[in-house]
Amino acid sequence: MDKRILDLQNRKVLKIERRGKAILIYLSGNKILGFHQRMTGKLLIVPRDFRDKHIRLRFRLSSGKDLIFHDVRKFGVRWYGSSEKVLKDKYLSKLGKDPLKINFKKFQELLQERHGMIKPLLLRQDVFAGIGNIVADESLWKARIHPRRKIASLKLSEVGNLFKALHYVLKKSIRLGGTTMRDWLRPDRSEGQYYKARLVYQRAGEKCQRCSAIIKRIKVASRGTFICETCQPEAGKPK
DNA sequence: AGCCCATCCTGTCCGC
């Protein structure tokens, strides 16, 4: 039996917090139980007799149900310890700004003095906490910005459009309960509805909702990336 | 600084 798990006995959940893509459960006795779901992780509240080969952790709750961490690919991360120790973790302590919690001026500042491409920057959790591949592609499409555009080449109006697009996409995906494309489920095992609402991500070969051109799949930052080449022209490549 | 690749691991899908 794992001592760290035993140590959870009788602890009370005081609050649950999200920091970027990390979920922190504050427990009595100054402890934090934290998770990062990565690619296929999910936190589920299930009946005690719920069984599945991919359950990695199981916590018995006083409600009579179990909290489980289910993770097919085992990339998920779990933290546990005193809140000081957990918050000092390399990943958690370096998390950047939540895009929904900053104003446009701050957003502009974070883009200053950057020399790379815009999409890889959006995906950096130490700069913007919480933006993932889907939100990045959907936002860049909405703002009509090619993911390989150099940050320094973006006009003020484009930076403004991107900021607005990020807010729009993040709020919408949260309102729709997240993205279920294959594995992921909400804690009550219902599906998130954002995947049905997406406009470019994983839609290669389909028509752009804005201009009817065919959506393409390219690679940016070693990640599958979906764009409309007409709406999101690449700098230096006039059509 | 920033880009790419491989890696961690399991499952699915597609072409042959």
Place this chain on the structure above:
DNA sequence: TGCGGACAGGATGGGC
């Protein structure tokens, strides 16, 4: 039906 390759909501470390 089998088999190999590509790809999948992410992060990290090494090489250039």
